[in-house]
Amino acid sequence: MIKKRRYRLQRKKKVGNILKVFTLFIPVILAITVIRLNSSPSLASNTADQELSEITEYLDSLNREIDLVKKDLAYLRYVRRGEIGPGQGMFQVLDDMGISTVMSLAIVNTLTDTVEIVNHRVAEKFEALMDSTEPERVVSFSYKPNPSVEHRLKDDGSGEFVYQRIDHPTTIEHRIYEGVLEQGASLDQTLRAMEIPGSMVGVVNGILQCKISFRTDARAGDRFKVLLRERFFQDSIRIESHVLYAHYNGVRAGTHEAYRYEDFDPKSSYTAHYTREGEALIYSGLRYPLDRLHITSPYGMRRHPITGVRSMHWGVDYRAATGTPVYAVAEGVVVKSAYNRTNGNYIAVRHSDNYTSYYLHLHRRSVRRGQRVQSRQVIGTVGSTGLSTGPHLHFGFKRPNGSWMDPLKKRMIATPKLEGERLVRLNDQIAEIDTFLDSLSTEQPSILAQKKEN
Numbered sequence: 431m432i433k434k435r436r437y438r439l440q441r442k443k444k445v446g447n448i449l450k451v452f453t454l455f456i457p458v459i460l461a462i463t464v465i466r467l468n469s470s471p472s473l474a475s476n477t478a479d480q481e482l483s484e485i486t487e488y489l490d491s492l493n494r495e496i497d498l499v500k501k502d503l504a505y506l507r508y509v510r511r512g513e514i515g516p517g518q519g520m521f522q523v524l525d526d527m528g529i530s531t532v533m534s535l536a537i538v539n540t541l542t543d544t545v546e547i548v549n550h551r552v553a554e555k556f557e558a559l560m561d562s563t564e565p566e567r568v569v570s571f572s573y574k575p576n577p578s579v580e581h582r583l584k585d586d587g588s589g590e591f592v593y594q595r596i597d598h599p600t601t602i603e604h605r606i607y608e609g610v611l612e613q614g615a616s617l618d619q620t621l622r623a624m625e626i627p628g629s630m631v632g633v634v635n636g637i638l639q640c641k642i643s644f645r646t647d648a649r650a651g652d653r654f655k656v657l658l659r660e661r662f663f664q665d666s667i668r669i670e671s672h673v674l675y676a677h678y679n680g681v682r683a684g685t686h687e688a689y690r691y692e693d694f695d696p697k698s699s700y701t702a703h704y705t706r707e708g709e710a711l712i713y714s715g716l717r718y719p720l721d722r723l724h725i726t727s728p729y730g731m732r733r734h735p736i737t738g739v740r741s742m743h744w745g746v747d748y749r750a751a752t753g754t755p756v757y758a759v760a761e762g763v764v765v766k767s768a769y770n771r772t773n774g775n776y777i778a779v780r781h782s783d784n785y786t787s788y789y790l791h792l793h794r795r796s797v798r799r800g801q802r803v804q805s806r807q808v809i810g811t812v813g814s815t816g817l818s819t820g821p822h823l824h825f826g827f828k829r830p831n832g833s834w835m836d837p838l839k840k841r842m843i844a845t846p847k848l849e850g851e852r853l854v855r856l857n858d859q860i861a862e863i864d865t866f867l868d869s870l871s872t873e874q875p876s877i878l879a880q881k882k883e884n
């Protein structure tokens with residue numbers, strides 16, 4: 431029964447509907463033509479009878495088509511579409527699509543098993559097919575981060591989603607950008623002037639800022655080189671860019687190089703930029719615990735909302751509705767998932783730099799102690815359990831020595847230096863990038879040189 435319905439659902443496409451509407455008109459036109467051709471007075475009456483029965487037949491077939499279109503329209507009622515808007519997260523969009531929190535969590539948690547859904551970009555598309563009998567239930571779900579990839583989830587009938595990835599062919603281009611800082615121009619301005627995508631300029635700046643203080647040490651005449659790898663769909667739609675290599679050589683800043691390392695596990699936070707020696711160059715590995723941030727009480731001294739006593743507030747309070755998803759701010763291991771009278775339901779995640787993030791007063795906890803979590807993985811929902819005046823998230827950060835710190839001042843969770851098989855892998859990737867740089871530099875002039883020519 432369910433299978434049958436799904437088959438029909440899959441078959442339904444916009445194009446199919448348009449075609450059907452067209453096929454409605456073709457018989458009508460034919461019928462009119464037939465009547466016109468044969469409307470001379472010399473016709474015998476049996477020909478008229480025949481025509482009448484033909485027309486009746488056409489009308490019947492028309493009615494059948496109309497029924498089909500009606501059914502299509504009925505199905506379309508169960509299709510919900512959404513798209514990431516500026517500053518929006520996936521949960522907001524799913525909420526706008528009318529998908530329940532329970533379903534959203536199921537969808538996001540199934541997706542996070544295989545897909546990196548950390549940084550959503552504007553215009554990423556979602557489509558959900560709702561059950562016609564159980565309006566809350568999502569039968570299938572599609573996530574298109576870009577036109578070339580589709581992540582599809584289908585309820586296999588057991589209430590569990592089955593994941594499928596669909597790829598469309600793309601092309602890859604490598605480009606070298608190199609140049610010299612002119613008097614009064616920053617690296618940022620210079621890179622932008624070379625028409626490097628803005629997000630990539632941010633990445634280059636972020637990597638190099640780990641080593642260079644541009645504000646004090648950049649000088650006119652400093653040289654730089656950037657290697658980008660870009661993926662295109664249908665040759666013109668840029669769907670992915672990565673900085674494979676960045677180089678800076680300055681009078682005062684010295685010489686610095688960064689290589690992109692891609693881990694065995696595509697979702698790993700080890701995938702980042704490193705020096706030749708395997709030292710991480712990560713300017714901010716930290717994400718936010720909620721999609722929407724509205725601070726109601728900052729870190730520091732305050733009068734307690736319940737006890738009225740002036741005391742230290744060891745974290746940041748964010749206002750959010752009960753049920754709002756709470757994310758792990760970085761990859762780590764759940765060291766606490768428990769309940770007590772003060773904290774209510776709370777979770778603590780220890781990160782690779784041995785700092786621990788805390789999430790208090792949760793409505794629900796969705797991770798267990800000992801579990802590994804990814805950055806931006808949903809770990810629970812906002813609530814008002816424990817000593818709390820209303821739904822909010824108390825977010826805290828502890829140093830490795832056990833003392834609390836202001837979470838807003840925590841800038842970076844360092845990925846440890848690459849070691850062992852990861853370091854071997856980094857060296858392989860460095861060798862590949864170096865070969866690439868050599869071949870590109872000798873075979874073609876830099877993009878800057880090309881741009882200067884025209």
Ligand SMILES: [Zn+2]
Pocket residue numbers: 727743745746747823824825
């Ligand atoms: Zn608090």
